[in-house]
Amino acid sequence: MSVKPMALTDRFKQGLGAPICLTWELTYACNLACVHCLSSSGVRDPRELSTGEAMALIDEMAAMQIFYVNIGGGEPMIRSDFFDIIDHCVASGVGVKFSTNGTRLTLDKAKRLAANPMVDVQISLDGADAATNDAVRGEGSWAASIAAMDNLVEAGFGEFKISVVMTRHNIPQIDQLHSLAEHYGAQLRLTRFRPSGRGADSWEALHPTQAQQRELYAWLLEHPMVLTGDSFFHLSALGNSLEGLNLCGAGRVVCLIDPIGDVYACPFVIHDEFLAGNIRDEGSFKTIWQSSELFTSLREPTSAGACASCGSYDACQGGCMAAKFFTGLPLDGPDPECVFGHGERELASQVVTIRPAARSDHSKRTPLAVRS
């Protein structure tokens, strides 16, 4: 008799009554324009869910016994009903973990958040210094994140999270990022950079090199308390498995509800191919989660394809579906960042890489600079 999670991965493939990791993006509006934004956010979508619709959705989450919801955007704090939304989540027993760029996190708001033990805050920060961070997140964004963190500390929030998307430029700063988190009494959370949203355009320039991936893997093994949201399981092919479920959870344990009520298999696949339905059309999120055609098919056993002959398939499972899809690789083959270089070879062998274009782009019409 054991209650260890690993043996259960097969169960996920059959689908759970409700997602474990549900992300809800409240708005596509954002005052920043990060070059790697997974949701290509910028401008508010006029079809955004109203306050009433948001509240009804929370009631449904509570009825489905969703333990917590990851709130993001865009910048969620831009919505004028932001606190009404999180208060209603908490009152309904749905825990809140929300990600913010920190620009709206004043001391007053930090105090309001601190008063609520069921709310978890993640401040996005993509470098250990202003230059590295601002190259990706925009001028002044470092200062805004730091100010927000200072406010959380002053408000006595307790342990919050610093959320970092790992790129070519901040992997060398990983120890500094770790110290920064320690300095703030915060937990460090590292996520994989994926070629989703505007990340498709900046991927080439920003994704880690093979050598950096190995460094990161070794570092993660040495720092098991650092959170990764199961993001780097493709690195498990290098040896010992990293902490986590180590599988692509899209449509199985993971899903996204976007600001207009569209339900996608994962926050990193905002594309028609992975759109399971809209909560307005279907009348309920539960119906989509439990019986949409897309999610049912994602729960089927997947074929290993070109990865079948790889001895590390059990650990790596061919990597991330989003990373493959948006680099134009077949879904049943190696990840573009396959640690054995199979993805790179595959990409190199394609004479013309046809990448799927995004349908949902809410970027502001200003040119974005990518530092290479």
Place this chain on the structure above:
Amino acid sequence: MWRLLITAEPLNTFTPHQPWALSTKVALRDESFGALAYHYGNRRLVFLKSRDLVDLVRDLEHHDTAAEAIVATVGLERFDAYVQALDSLVESEVIYER
């Protein structure tokens, strides 16, 4: 480090002859294989891999001792296995000594 210290605390060992209960900070959601438990305090997700274990965990509070609950819910034959299962739920703070 902190977590290691907590696990070393004698308070956190399972004592079948004491009264136990499902933590008030834990939400249990039934699933086809058993249930998922989420602890709102330590934010850990735990898998309860059988229906019997789920029933047992829910039933703990109705018995004077955990041992009694095990006998009543799953029977004497599987006593040891369920002591072990409950023991692992103590560490993740899913159940607590009342």
